[in-house]
Amino acid sequence: MSKSADAADLTGAPMPRTTQLRTYTVREGLLDAWVERWRDDIVPLRLDLGFEIGGAWIDRERDQFVWLISYEGPETFAERNAAYWASPERRAMGLDPDDYLVHTEDRTVEQCY
Numbered sequence: 503m504s505k506s507a508d509a510a511d512l513t514g515a516p517m518p519r520t521t522q523l524r525t526y527t528v529r530e531g532l533l534d535a536w537v538e539r540w541r542d543d544i545v546p547l548r549l550d551l552g553f554e555i556g557g558a559w560i561d562r563e564r565d566q567f568v569w570l571i572s573y574e575g576p577e578t579f580a581e582r583n584a585a586y587w588a589s590p591e592r593r594a595m596g597l598d599p600d601d602y603l604v605h606t607e608d609r610t611v612e613q614c615y
Contacts, residue, residue, distance in 0.1 A: 520579035520610060521556065521572040527605040528565050536567060536602040543595045551586050570611075579610075 528536045537560065545555055548571065556570030573579045586592055599606070 517574050517576060518578070519572060519574035521570060521613065522579070523609045523611045524569050524571060525607045525609075526567045526603045528567055528602055529604055530565055532602050533560060533562065533565055533567065539597055539602070540567070540569075543597055547589065547591050547595075548586065550591075551589070552582065553586075 526536070537558075540558070548555065552573060552575050554572045554574075556572060558567065558569035560567055573582045575582065577585070
């Protein structure tokens with residue numbers, strides 16, 4: 503379920519929406535394993551913490567995984583992302599991205615259509 507673009511906090515002030523386009527280059531032979539861990543472990547926790555996932559795509563030719571993640575709420579994206587990484591649930595995953603990913607690129611983007 504998507505939040506409206508004009509959501510406001512309790513004071514009536516608009517809450518900023520931040521969206522990141524994330525491109526991960528995955529170690530050779532681990533793309534499917536990464537997608538499984540991302541789908542089973544990362545996505546549920548991100549959703550529980552108020553993030554939205556706008557989609558995810560695989561580029562097998564380049565061993566890349568591309569996804570959109572958004573947050574709209576009283577905290578900044580950076581603050582909410584820090585809460586994700588600091589959460590006991592994230593630590594309990596036993597998932598070190600470096601075991602799967604050789605390069606990451608995160609770009610903050612704005613929707614224009």
